[in-house]
Amino acid sequence: MKLQIVSTAADQQHVALQGRLDSAGVDAVESQFNAAVVARRKPVIVDLTQVEFLSSMGVRMLLSAAKALQRAGVRMVLVASGQVVTTALTHSAIDELIPVAADVDGARALLSSPTR
């Protein structure tokens, strides 16, 4: 499991996760993810298009980060396109708590929209 900081700007940042976001993947990446996403308290796009598998532990990591940012009044938007990941997001109904876009442009639009 890898975390890539795609871009970081004053007003928003863009990170991408790659690999299997299961228990082992979460163990490997969660501290780095929280440092990059939660601690900076900036609107963030989390790209999951290179994530092959999303387990309930991966969902927990994303949800905890989104809720921490939400408490600080900051938005997080996911990008997901693969069937395995989108099914996991739909079944867990996390897409009702964290906005999901099919591509990065869509995520940017969601991030800059006045309301969710």
Added chain:
Amino acid sequence: MDDSNYVDKTITSLPAAPSRAADDAHYLLVLEGRARGERFELTGAHTVGRDAGVSIRLDDPSVSRVHCRVELRGEAVFVIDTGSTNGSFVEGERVRGALELHVGAVLQVGDQLLRHELRSRAEVAREVGLAQDLRKARAYVSALIPGPLNVGALSIEWAYQPCAALGGDLLGYHWLDRARLALYVLDVCGHGVGPAMHSASVLNVLRNQTLPRADFGAPSQVLEQLGRSFPMESHGGMYLTAWYGVLDVTTRKLRYASAGHPPALLLGAGPLQRLHTKNPPLGTIEDRAYREAELQLSAPSRLLVFSDGVFEFERRSQEPASFESFEQFIERERFETPATLQRKLQETAKTGAFDDDFTLLSVALRAGV
């Protein structure tokens, strides 16, 4: 008092410091596979395999009957393959002749992984004591699950296997009145004592119907009030997913709602049907109205309610661990009981074990009863 005498007496009255080396022992700890967590002390020459007569038994088809020998020679441990089908490997190197297994190194026997440990027996004994406490806790949690039910046209069976000593999953059912049966599967995110305590608390609330302002015959109300009662912020960041249904056995009407949980599957005369209502996991959001659905069941039919552990595990094949592949498996494979299904699925697991808790509730309606 003479100082020198005092010092002498003090020193001679102390027991000899225990020699760490004297208390240390060599162990093989199973890291992966069905016997995960089991520890074998090495005292001399041991045979490893799946045969009943070996000294270190690994019940896995990828392991030969007598796969290899592990020998403690002085303070060194050596592995000798005994002509196994799948080979023995030390840190990825195939064993030919005798290969030393250093402390901390991993031995692969078929799909099983075992680590060589040098540890004090006292430390291991403390761990064994802790494991016994966990077994007692596991027995308590298992005792919360009702036994199978076979009444008239209705038959309820289940399979439940936590992946660790304690899991975050639980399941249950109870009669609301003479006709209506409440059915539920819970999954608290994570494993171990914390999630197990959390899921046991929630299950007891359901079993005893102690949720305020909820009609237990109305699945959406039950989930809504459970979410209000167990917010993740005041429960150590833990949230849970759930599937809750109410089956009227006289009319065969099923009301159900799910929250962040995989769909249940209905097997009947037609194609496989997903039973899912889109609601976020419980405890993640406040003041949210939950959706529910209603369905007329036919007979014969079978409802399978389960947690994600039944499909989220690595396969021997390259097949993805997806819900869709699980649906295909259900359609393709014949199974009589949840235990049969569990065994068939377990045979497809890469390590021979599930990565998560395995929880599956089966509710069958027979025709013509």
